[in-house]
Amino acid sequence: MTIRPRRSVLYMPGSNARALEKAKSLAADALILDLEDAVAPQVKEAARTQVCAAVKAGGYGAREVVIRVNGLDTPWGAGDLAGAAAAAPAAVLVPKVGSGADIRRVTEALAQAGAPERTRLWAMIETPLAIINIGGIAAAAGEPGARLGCFVMGTNDLVKETRADLSKDRRPALYWLSAAITAARAHGLDALDGVYNDFKDLEGFRRECLDGRALGFDGKTLIHPDQIAVANEVFAPPETEVAWARRIIAAFDQPGSERKGVISVDGRMVEIMHAEMARRTVAIADAIAGKDKVS
Numbered sequence: 001m002t003i004r005p006r007r008s009v010l011y012m013p014g015s016n017a018r019a020l021e022k023a024k025s026l027a028a029d030a031l032i033l034d035l036e037d038a039v040a041p042q043v044k045e046a047a048r049t050q051v052c053a054a055v056k057a058g059g060y061g062a063r064e065v066v067i068r069v070n071g072l073d074t075p076w077g078a079g080d081l082a083g084a085a086a087a088a089p090a091a092v093l094v095p096k097v098g099s100g101a102d103i104r105r106v107t108e109a110l111a112q113a114g115a116p117e118r119t120r121l122w123a124m125i126e127t128p129l130a131i132i133n134i135g136g137i138a139a140a141a142g143e144p145g146a147r148l149g150c151f152v153m154g155t156n157d158l159v160k161e162t163r164a165d166l167s168k169d170r171r172p173a174l175y176w177l178s179a180a181i182t183a184a185r186a187h188g189l190d191a192l193d194g195v196y197n198d199f200k201d202l203e204g205f206r207r208e209c210l211d212g213r214a215l216g217f218d219g220k221t222l223i224h225p226d227q228i229a230v231a232n233e234v235f236a237p238p239e240t241e242v243a244w245a246r247r248i249i250a251a252f253d254q255p256g257s258e259r260k261g262v263i264s265v266d267g268r269m270v271e272i273m274h275a276e277m278a279r280r281t282v283a284i285a286d287a288i289a290g291k292d293k294v295s
């Protein structure tokens with residue numbers, strides 16, 4: 001499986017033509033062209049037409065382009081899915097997923113609308129029900145014809161639904177975040193942290209990126225271009241970590257090491273498990289280097 005860097009994943013309202021254009025020159029790893037929360041009901045259809053045309057026209061380089069559709073139970077959901085299937089983005093992001101059955105329903109709808117195989121499905125994890133059913137949602141990734149590839153935390157919605165208060169710190173969100181990451185990893189999915197609303201506060205943003213990285217997230221969803229550089233920095237493995245990973249791999253590749261489960265590298269115990277982690281670190285670092293070169 002190819003590793004995609006998803007350090008910085010920028011939302012933009014699908015109704016904002018300027019943002020759709022500007023995104024072509026921004027250093028984000030992925031873009032979410034939104035038809036849902038960021039678009040007013042009066043302009044939903046115009047936004048859909050504009051977003052699908054932009055995706056078809058391309059010009060986004062190595063950036064993954066994702067369309068966030070309205071829920072299937074809204075007046076716009078079916079039309080959004082049909083439009084997205086024809087535009088063939090890298091993924092369709094589905095809001096308010098509550099169960100594995102919801103994933104199955106969208107998977108079938110995408111297939112029926114003729115979405116090409118390359119179009120994956122990403123799921124917003126943003127309701128209490130999603131947190132309760134998180135194992136079943138992630139397990140849908142293993143079903144025949146599955147497209148599920150990534151969880152995206154919707155922390156603003158979770159705050160609204162649970163009445164938690166994250167204004168001091170994210171302790172009240174720990175259960176949601178950890179549950180989603182644990183389920184994602186159990187089924188080979190990526191997981192992206194929620195947005196940081198106060199986009200002028202880059203110090204607070206950096207702290208939250210570090211918190212997300214420590215929890216295990218692959219990257220962060222963003223609302224403003226100013227947030228891209230910090231997310232790219234924090235969610236890339238540091239050079240020292242990459243160098244250490246390369247030393248571990250080299251040590252295990254030494255003749256005579258292949259039969260050993262544990263060896264010593266620079267005076268530290270290293271097991272096969274660490275070599276596996278090291279290979280992932282190097283793979284993501286190489287993928288980032290490759291991506292940053294072309295965009």
Ligand code: COA
Pocket residue numbers: 010011012013018019020022023034037038195222223224225
């Ligand atoms: N994507 C792409 N470009 C963006 C952008 C985004 N999310 N947000 C701002 N920009 C662009 C602006 O178009 C502007 O470009 P220009 O100067 O070349 O014309 C530049 O970045 C600076 O924007 P700024 O004036 O600082 O922001 P704003 O006050 O116009 O907009 C927001 C602030 C929050 C309304 C806007 O950033 C936004 O819409 N963010 C995304 C919201 C969203 O999608 N939410 C749904 C998921 S939570």
Ligand code: MG
Pocket residue numbers: 037095124126154157
């Ligand atoms: Mg939402």
